[in-house]
Every structure is written in structure tokens, then in C-alpha cells.
Amino acid sequence: xxxxxxxxxxxxxxxxxxxxxxxxxxxxxxxxxxxxxxxxxxxxxxxxxxxxxxxxxxxxxxxxxxxxxxxxxxxxxxxxxxxxxxxxxxxxxxxxxxxxxxxxxxxxxxxxxxxxxxxxxxxxxxxxxxxxxxxxxxxxxxxxxxxxxxxxxxxxxxxxxxxxxxxxxxxxxxxxxxxxxxxxxxxxxxxxxxxxxxxxxxxxxxxxxxxxxxxxxxxxxxxxxxxxxxxxxxxxxxxxxxxxxxxxxxxxxxxxxxxxxxxxxxxxxxxxxxxxxxxxxxxxxxxxxxxxxxxxxxxxxxxxxxxxxxxxxxxxxxxxxxxxxxxxxxxxxxxxxxxxxxxxxxxxxxxxxxxxxxx
Amino acid sequence: xxxxxxxxxxxxxxxxxxxxxxxxxxxxxxxxxxxxxxxxxxxxxxxxxxxxxxxxxxxxxxxxxxxxxxxxxxxxxxxxxxxxxxxxxxxxxxxxxxxxxxxxxxxxxxxxxxxxxxxxxxxxxxxxxxxxxxxxxxxxxxxxxxxxxxxxxxxxxxxxxxxxxxxxxxxxxxxxxxxxxxxxxxxxxxxxxxxxxxxxxxxxxxxxxxxxxxxxxxxxxxxxxxxxxxxxxxxxxxxxxxxxxxxxxxxxxxxxxxxxxxxxxxxxxxxxxxxxxxxxxxxxxxxxxxxxxxxxxxxxxxxxxxxxxxxxxxxxxxxxxxxxxxxxxxxxxxxxxxxxxxxxxxxxxxxxxxxxxxx
Numbered sequence: 001x002x003x004x005x006x007x008x009x010x011x012x013x014x015x016x017x018x019x020x021x022x023x024x025x026x027x028x029x030x031x032x033x034x035x036x037x038x039x040x041x042x043x044x045x046x047x048x049x050x051x052x053x054x055x056x057x058x059x060x061x062x063x064x065x066x067x068x069x070x071x072x073x074x075x076x077x078x079x080x081x082x083x084x085x086x087x088x089x090x091x092x093x094x095x096x097x098x099x100x101x102x103x104x105x106x107x108x109x110x111x112x113x114x115x116x117x118x119x120x121x122x123x124x125x126x127x128x129x130x131x132x133x134x135x136x137x138x139x140x141x142x143x144x145x146x147x148x149x150x151x152x153x154x155x156x157x158x159x160x161x162x163x164x165x166x167x168x169x170x171x172x173x174x175x176x177x178x179x180x181x182x183x184x185x186x187x188x189x190x191x192x193x194x195x196x197x198x199x200x201x202x203x204x205x206x207x208x209x210x211x212x213x214x215x216x217x218x219x220x221x222x223x224x225x226x227x228x229x230x231x232x233x234x235x236x237x238x239x240x241x242x243x244x245x246x247x248x249x250x251x252x253x254x255x256x257x258x259x260x261x262x263x264x265x266x267x268x269x270x271x272x273x274x275x276x277x278x279x280x281x282x283x284x285x286x287x288x289x290x291x292x293x294x295x296x297x298x299x300x301x302x303x304x305x306x307x308x309x310x311x312x313x314x315x316x317x318x319x320x321x322x323x324x325x326x327x328x329x330x331x332x333x334x335x336x337x338x339x340x341x342x343x344x345x346x347x348x349x350x351x352x353x354x355x356x357x358x359x
Numbered sequence: 360x361x362x363x364x365x366x367x368x369x370x371x372x373x374x375x376x377x378x379x380x381x382x383x384x385x386x387x388x389x390x391x392x393x394x395x396x397x398x399x400x401x402x403x404x405x406x407x408x409x410x411x412x413x414x415x416x417x418x419x420x421x422x423x424x425x426x427x428x429x430x431x432x433x434x435x436x437x438x439x440x441x442x443x444x445x446x447x448x449x450x451x452x453x454x455x456x457x458x459x460x461x462x463x464x465x466x467x468x469x470x471x472x473x474x475x476x477x478x479x480x481x482x483x484x485x486x487x488x489x490x491x492x493x494x495x496x497x498x499x500x501x502x503x504x505x506x507x508x509x510x511x512x513x514x515x516x517x518x519x520x521x522x523x524x525x526x527x528x529x530x531x532x533x534x535x536x537x538x539x540x541x542x543x544x545x546x547x548x549x550x551x552x553x554x555x556x557x558x559x560x561x562x563x564x565x566x567x568x569x570x571x572x573x574x575x576x577x578x579x580x581x582x583x584x585x586x587x588x589x590x591x592x593x594x595x596x597x598x599x600x601x602x603x604x605x606x607x608x609x610x611x612x613x614x615x616x617x618x619x620x621x622x623x624x625x626x627x628x629x630x631x632x633x634x635x636x637x638x639x640x641x642x643x644x645x646x647x648x649x650x651x652x653x654x655x656x657x658x659x660x661x662x663x664x665x666x667x668x669x670x671x672x673x674x675x676x677x678x679x680x681x682x683x684x685x686x687x688x689x690x691x692x693x694x695x696x697x698x699x700x701x702x703x704x705x706x707x708x709x710x711x712x713x714x715x716x717x718x
Contacts, residue, residue, distance in 0.1 A: 004716040015718040040718070144610035144686060164523065164612065165535050175612025175683035176524050176535030178565035178574060183610070183686045206537035215537060215574035217712045251503040251542070253523065253534025324534035327503060327542045347717040353576045354713035357363040358706040359374040359399070 003200050003222045010136060010157065011107055013073040013082045015040030017213060017346055018223025019339045020160075020202055021230050023047070023086020023110050024168065030060050031235040032335055037082045038070060039336035040343070042223075044084040044110050049091025049270075051100065058085075058104035074107075080134055081106045089114035089123055090272050097123075098130045105131040110160060112140040113169070115272050117153050124154040140204070142171035147184045151191060151199055159184065159199045160225060164258070165206030165278075167228045167323030172258055172276040177203045177219060185220035208325035210345020214353065217346065226342070228323040233335035241309030243332065245320040248313070249280045250327030255314075256280050261288045262319040265301045280320040282313065362559050362581045369495055369516065370466055372432040372441045374399030376572060376705055377582025378698045379519075379561055380589050382406070382445020382469055383527065389419050390594040391694055396441045397429060398695035399702070401582075403443040403469055408450025408629075410459065417444075417463035433466070439493055440465045448473035448482055449631050456482075457489045464490040469519060471499040472528070474631050476512050483513040499563070501530035506543045510550060510558055518543065518558045519584060523617070524565030524637075526587045526682030531617055531635040536562045536578060544579035567684035569704020573712065576705065585701070587682040592694035600668030602691065604679045607672070608639045609686030614673075615639050620647045621678040624660045639679040641672065 004016050011018075021028055021036035025048030036043030045061075047054050061083055066076040073082035085106045087097060090113050101109065109127055114120040124137050136157035141147045147159055161184050162170050163177035174180065181203050188198055203216035204225035213224045230236055231246045249255050260276040263269055265284055279285075284304075287297055304317035311318040322329075333341075363375050370377075380387055380395035384407030395402030404420070406413050420442055425435040432441035444465045446456060449472050460468065468486055473479040483496050495516035500506045506518055520543050521529050522536035533539065540562050547557055562575035563584035572583045589595055590605045608614050619635040622628055624643055638644075643663075646656055663676035670677040681688075692700075 016716040143613045145613065163535065163537065165538050171612075173613065173616060176522065176537055176565060178522065178535055178537060178571055179524050179567065179682070179684035179687060180612055182568065182570045183684075186687075206535060208538065209541065211541045211578050212537055214577040214712060217715060218573040218577055218708050219570050253530075253539055254502045254504065254532065257532060323538070325538035325542075328538060328545075343717070349577050350709075350713040350715070350717070353573060354709040356576060356709070357375040358702070358709070 006197070006200065007222060011042060011082070013037065013040065013070050014042055015343060017217055017343060018042060018202065019213070019342050020044065020223055020225040021335070022204065022225050022227035023084070024227055024230070025049070025088070027231065027237050029237040030057050032230060032233055032237065033083050034061060034064055035233070035235045035335040036230070036339055039339035041339040042084060044086045047085050047087055047092065047097070049088040051093050051096040054085070054097065054100040055103070058100055058106070062104050079104050084108040084110055084138065086110040086112065087123070088112055089119055091270055094123060094126060098126045101127060101135055102130040105135040108136040108138050108157065110138040110140060113272055113275060117149055120150065121153050124156070141184070142174045144180070144183050144187055148187055148191065151188060151193070155193070155196045156199045159188070159201050160204050161201055161221070163203070163205030165324040166204055167256070167278050167326070168321040169271065169275055169277045170205070171274055177205050177216060181216065181219040181221055206323055206325045208328040210342050210349050212325065213342050213346035214349035217350070228325050229329055229338060230335060231322065232329050232332045233338055234332060235335045239309055239312070241312035241318065242320055244309070245280060245312040246322055246326055246329055247332070249320070249322065252322070252324035252326040256322055256324055256326060257285070259285060261285050262321070264294055265298055266319060277321055278323055280314070280322055280326065282317060282320065283315050284317045365556070366559065366581060370401060370441070372396065372399065372429050373401055374702060376576055376702060377401060377561065378572070378701050379403065379582055379584040380694070381563065381584050381586035382443070383586055383589070384408070384447070386590065386596050388596040389416050391589060391592055391596065392442050393420060393423055394592070394594045394694040395589070395698055398698035400698040401443060403445045404465070406444050406446055406451065406456070408447040410452050410455040413444070413456065413459040414462070417459055417465070421463050438463050443467040443469055443497065445469040445471065446482070447471055448478055450629055453482060453485060457485045460486060460494055461489040464494040467495040467497050467516065469497040469499060472631055472634060476508055479509065480512050483515070500543070501533045503539070503542050503546055507546055507550065510547060510552070514552070514555045515558045518547070518560050519563050520560050520580070522562070522564030524683040525563055526615070526637050526685070527680040528630065528634055528636045529564070530633055536564050536575060540575065540578040540580055565682055565684050567687040569701050569708050571684065572701050572705035573708035576709070587684050588688055588697060589694060590681065591688050591691045592697055593691060594694045598668055598671070600671035600677065601679055603668070604639060604671040605681055605685055605688055606691070608679070608681065611681070611683035611685040615681055615683055615685060616644070618644060620644050621680070623653055624657055625678060636680055637682055639673070639681055639685065641676060641679065642674050643676045
């Protein structure tokens, strides 16, 4: 079956090219998740490492789609939700997650940053058992080697291939999707997996508009993930100070960086080795770079947090996680409009490129 | 005038989409440069910081095209060469470069890494004066801010927009072309430049096949630069050990890194601040990472150089500069075949994407 048909068979409410909302912890809460799926995209709830509100979140999502059914989505009576849930496997509670998912199975879970491939296999097995396979497994990878390992070990339905431009957490060292996506596509294509369907690829990292989306399709992706772009969605759960900084920042290759400074300041230091996060450079980062001790830097960070919205900005101290595409994000819009615009712009770009002069 | 028409007016032998050979120092010598242009691409001689052989190189190129004229290229009697020359402005001798170019004007020069924008303006002015504008000026940039500054100061014919995946030298910190290219395109598009044509954009960094090329066109480029791919061209001036390591290495996001270690070992430490280079990780890098002193590491490097082809490899010590796309390079081919294949594959990819399911 062609990939687009496979996607639509599994997730019948989606429109193509598939636009996915990244499961941003604290930001992709119920409203953003719902609105992305309502627009024919695929919203992922950012459960992250915390399952404490997962039961009520999934119940609320189910109640929403019962009240306002989504055309082509699974009937609310099946309890299958036309959204996904993203977990940080290293920190999330497996039993709590599986119990919540068993009650209201999301159409997919998105796994990221397990402590080991064995842990990933456990999560995958338990979720499939608990939902009778109704919840598909997506796994995020950042290298070719890991894409192969994960595919062999877990046979995921989708591989989320994240490149180095992505905002927030990812591998400290890596390629952008320009080279990572086609190399993963070639290697997966060459794998011998008798009895199993190959995973589909969606691209993440640096996609903020129709040009990036069309580029990802050219590279071999079946869909695209956006995170930074949705920071400027009306429905994102985000402080005004954070959102304003996303709208202000530009030239993201220069003004953002992959660093562990913000993890240190925020106390999110339980990540497995090899990960850090991309954020807009600010005063905390400059001070850390200039040798300020963590104790003092953390104290100043806490003071900035008390300032609220004024605590963000290049001279501020609160963390603005964002990708290198931050300069392409200039306007706050409804999440559904963002999804529809990226889809239609990608189509226009594809048409423009196909009618360029080729000799 | 549309960009493709502008390109063909200035460089009448090229075919579209334009495939450019990066001016790799020591590697893009006369044979590779010629063969890329003969295939309808745009070969750039890698003069770098050394103009000592430039006179004879340009004379040899002129002799070649006199003997074997290239259809649609400027007549040899004009002395305009259907190739370009790349200079590292921080190190190259301006007077020697201009004198050589005045005798045999290349169709374009490619400037990179000046110590200041003032220096770049001087180079630009002198080259235009010496050739009556017959030699066009291309400038490589790696940030949006620099793209604006260079465009205002020099009005280049082409901006080479280099992303973080590129092999060899570039900015130590930056975005990939996924976000850099569209943001540069938007900003250049918005500039008010009465009386001047806007520069055209070509993308560099991570493009190794038709998928990357089509992606770059989707992002807003008029053409693509390849470096790493041409390391495996028959005509590249490259040791077998180096080429074998390029063919062997894969998963470049993991196995290559931007670092200054190789500059230290090779003694190329005169670069302006902010630059380093991407190469395949090897024993020199591991030892430097583990705290080995430069003196010892350099001594071991020199010993490896004496080994010749056996000095390369993951357990070797000689530098393998390559981009993250190194895993997409698997076969040695004629440079002209690489150019033609990327052009035709880009067309196929563009057709594939435009006929994907869009709703």
C-alpha cells in the first residue's frame, strides 16, 4: 500500500501532506492538541515525563470529540482518540501511562529518549498489549544507526526523524534533516523485515512553513512535524513573554544554540547522556559562558521567573526553547490555520519546483 | 528577469537546475573544475588562500577550452573562462589574485571568510574594476544578518548560503539550509535596493543527491553547491585513503563534527574567529577530546601522514573533511556524471512531490 494510503487507513481524519504537532511538554496541552487534529493534522499531547494529568487530559479530549465529532475520525464509542500522546520514556511512569492509554487509546504514542532500547521494547509491547494494537507506536530518532536499531527492535508504525535544527530537546550532536532523512530512508528501504511493514518517516527539525514542508517531502518524508511554529498558535499553553520572544527572535542559526545550560537552570538534569536542547541565547547563557557559577545563575533565573513575562528576552533569563526556524515565525495564528496554510503552501511550493526550468 | 533566465544570461553554458562544484582547496583543482562546467554545471577552482599557481591554472583552463570549446560558453577569444575561482579572502593575496583574474577572467569569483566586510568590499571593487564587471562576484554567507550586510555592501550576483551540514570550513555555529535558506530569501526579498538587482541564492551544506537538490529548490534556492559528493569524483585531486574514508563513513550526523581540532593539527590556524570545520571523527579527535596535548597529537599526525593512504580512517589520524551527507556518497563516478545525475534526479523528485496526495 502506498504510504499516503497507509497513513489514511491508520489515521482516517488526516489530510495530506500530514502536518504533525510536536508533543511539547507543558505547551502542547489539550487545546493545541485538539485543534491541530481538527484541522486534519495530527496533534500530540506533550505528556513528557509526567503522567499525573494524563487520565483527565484524555478524558477531556474524549469528551470534546464526543460533543463535536471529527469527520472521518474513529467513532467516540470506540474511545480511540484522533490525537497522539508524546512520552519521554526515561522519565514517564510506564504503568500509569499504560493504564491511562488503555482507557482512552490515543491513535498513536510518540516515544522519545528511552534509557535503553530494551526499555523502548517494553513500552512498545505494553502499549500494544493494552490497546490491542489500536494505539500505533511512533519513535523519534536522531541518527541513522538508531533508526535501524529501533526499527528492528520495535517495528514502529512511524519513525520521527529529528534533525539538528529542532528546538527544545534532541541529540547534542547530529545532522539536519537535509542529510539525515534521505540516509534513513535509504537504510530503512534496504532492511529485510519479513512479515513486517516498514515504518513511515516524518521529518522534524526546522520546518516552519510550506517551503520546509515541501523540502521534507522531497527528502523522503511522508509528513512533517512542527514545534516552534506552534509556539505562536493561539491554543498553545505558553506565557506571553515566551511567545513574544519567539516572535521577536530571528536568524536562529546565530541566536539559538544547542546547550545544556537551560537544563541546568531549570533542574531538568535527568535526561540520558547525549541530549541537550536548543533555545534562544539570553543573559543566563552568556553568564554561564563567561563562567558564572550555577548557584548564582540559578538564583538569578528564579528571580527572573518571578518577573513573569518580563523575564524573557535576550537580556532576560527565562528559557525560550525554539528551533533555528524561529525567524520564520512572525505572527500568532490559530493552530488550525497554521496547519491548513502549511499544507496549502507546501502544495504551491511543490508546483513551483516542478515547473522550474529543468534541462 | 526570472532567476533561471538571469543565471543563463550570465553563465550561458549552464543547465538548470544549476549544480555548482564547491571550491575545495587542494581538491577542486583544474581537472574537477573543468569537468563540472563541461557537464553544464559550474566548476569552481579552489584557490583558497594560495594564489601561487593561479596564473598557470587559469592559463591551463583557457588552453583546455580553446582546444575543446564548450557549447554556449563565451568564446575563448574573450578569455572569459566558463568556470569560477574560490578565494579565502582572509589569506589570499589581493594583488596577485586580481592580476591573474585580469588576464583570464573567470565567469565568477566566490569570496569566503574575509576579516571584515570592508575587506570584502575592496576585493569586490578591485575584481569588478580589473575585469570590467565580466567576472561576477559570489559571496558565501552563513547567517541571515551577514547575508543582509554583504548584499548591501557588495551587491553580489549570487549569495552562497551555507548551512551547518557542510563539510570543511564554515561557521562554528549555525542553522542548516532548512531554515537558513528561506529566512535569507525572505529578508533579501524585502530589501530596498534601488538600481541594483537582488542576488540569487544557491544553497550549500548537505546536498549530495537529487533529493537534497530538490529540497534546496523548494526552500528557495536557484541552484545547489556540492562539495562532499565531488570528493568521490574521478577528477578530484584527492588521496585514495581520503576517498576511501568518504566512501566508508556513514551516519554523518554522528560520525562527523564541526571542530577546530583538525585546524590545530594541520596548522591552519589563521582563520578569522567564528569558523571551524566539519570532518569525520578519527583517532586525533578522540585523543584531543581525551586531553592529549597538541604537541603529541601533532607528532602522531605527522607520523600518520607518512603512512600515506593508511593514515586515514576512524582509527587513523589524517583529516577527512566531509559533510553530514557523507553517508549518501557510495560510489566513485565521473564528475560530469554526478552533475547530470543530480540534475535529472532533482527533476524526478520534483515530479514525485508535485504528484503526491495534496488535499
